[in-house]
Amino acid sequence: MASRPLSQKQLRARREELEAERAQLLEQVAELDAEADVNNWREGGFDDDPADAGSASFERETAQSLSNHARGLLTQIDDALRRMDAGRYGTCERCGEKIEPDRLEALPYATLCMTCKRREETGR
Numbered sequence: 001m002a003s004r005p006l007s008q009k010q011l012r013a014r015r016e017e018l019e020a021e022r023a024q025l026l027e028q029v030a031e032l033d034a035e036a037d038v039n040n041w042r043e044g045g046f047d048d049d050p051a052d053a054g055s056a057s058f059e060r061e062t063a064q065s066l067s068n069h070a071r072g073l074l075t076q077i078d079d080a081l082r083r084m085d086a087g088r089y090g091t092c093e094r095c096g097e098k099i100e101p102d103r104l105e106a107l108p109y110a111t112l113c114m115t116c117k118r119r120e121e122t123g124r
Contacts, residue, residue, distance in 0.1 A: 032067035080109035
């Protein structure tokens with residue numbers, strides 16, 4: 001069942017949400033990258049004790065993993081903004097039908113309609 005396209009008001013709201021989330025993610029990435037920076041840990045004296053070094057290593061790896069995840073979300077958001085600019089936002093990349101407005105509200109950078117997403121997840 002085809003979904004109606006987003007209104008201009010809905011599209012503006014999605015863009016604002018995406019841009020706000022993008023700004024938050026950029027801040028998070030900067031903070032996480034600073035937290036993962038080995039030099040910051042060395043300056044704090046954490047390399048002196050083996051237990052501290054192990055904890056510091058774990059915390060650096062966690063920060064790096066979270067930073068990588070945030071970078072992945074940034075890529076998805078940037079792609080969604082490009083689709084908006086190209087007039088393709090809200091169109092399923094697989095079947096070409098409109099993505100449900102409720103889905104875009106919940107996941108503004110979605111690229112697949114629910115039908116195609118279910119097919120992808122079940123391997124059909």
